[in-house]
Amino acid sequence: MTVQHTAHLVVLDMAGTTVADDGLVEESFRAAAAHVGEDPASMLDHVRATMGESKIAVFRHLLGGDETRAREANAAFERAYAERVDADRIAPVPGAAETIAALRESGRTVVLSTGFARVTQDAILDALGWRDLADLTLCPADAGGRGRPYPDLVLTALLRTRAADDVRHVAVAGDTAYDMLSGVRAGAGIVAGVLTGAHDKDRLTAHGATHVLASVVELPDLIDGLRS
Template sequence: MTTMKTTRANLVVLDMAGTTVADGGLVEQAFAAAAQRLGEDPASMIDYVRATMGESKISVFRHLFGDEARAQAANAAFEEAYGELVDGGRIAPVPGAREAVDELRAQGRTVVLTTGFARATQDAILDALGWRDLVDLTLCPADAGGRGRPYPDMVLAAFLRTGAVDGVQQIAVAGDTSYDMLSGVRAGAGIVAGVLTGAHDKQQLQTHGATHVLGSVAQLPGLLAGADR
């Protein structure tokens, strides 16, 4: 007897900054502050920072500074600066994001939030938004072996830790950067949705593997409901 296979996306892995969290350019501001604290000119590096939005921040600093000690110092300065901006009330949900998560869960899906930030910064954002209990699981690169996007590790960690689905084709990934798209594709996710509320445009998202491009994460529950079979 053949068992009918389902491709319903019962595991949804969502990026934070730019996808569910509107940070108003705080990543660039925190990077500039970190570079200045180390005596570097942020203007010479900002293009690379923009191109690698979504990547683990320590990986970005390793590329920019080369030396591990200097990269760690830059990352610590970045996390401190970003935390100060969060504490100053400079962060808010993307309009409709919380409602979208609630709807996804009401549809019977497991929702995971991921980030390229360190755990302390991720927790500060969750606390500032009152999102500690919003989703089933939150992950940062350190929770998945230390590699962030564009590696598939956080998506696969969500798959393994939640046990929500039988195969990776039943995963939906959503994010605002090309690295979000790459991580979803490399993990084998059945749906890789780009959103236009963050760093990268439609062409960048599609070039890096987006199966769908949405105006915002608020449209994701409708997309997944229509794709269920």
């Protein structure tokens, strides 16, 4: 019997993968660090290395596990990002909206996931007019609080949508090493890195990317080409 190795569920990252945010992540981290009396420059290397991770987890690491200060910094980050989100600073990665629409029109279920809190994710969706673009949107709180590099967001997408009966029929796409780790740990059949965001081909591949694409626009053709 021939098995169709295709994706019925597609889980897409937002910032850097489907959304271009004009450097707002780093800008907001700088504001948050200053808010809690830390030197932003001392934090940025870790911030860049862990792009894609839940932001509260990043602050816990940077602030030595101090939960109170981590939560304060995370709240400051979310405020700073939300204050800056508007149509002038946020835009779709070229072709991303059309790609999501095409994936859904082909019968696939599409989930947008993020390491941001829900309030920030919603601000981005509103700025883009994307509230109804995907079948489902998820943030770490929707997955029990654990974001990437854990597999929870991908597995939550599968459980919530019931779009596939095998994790190998899930495709994950993102621009960071943590996106790749999350997809690999979830058992996704396709873990595609894209070069429109934080990390380069070598880093994406080293963290488990099965494919590296110039942009998310190439994902439908990749999925269709892997049918056997």
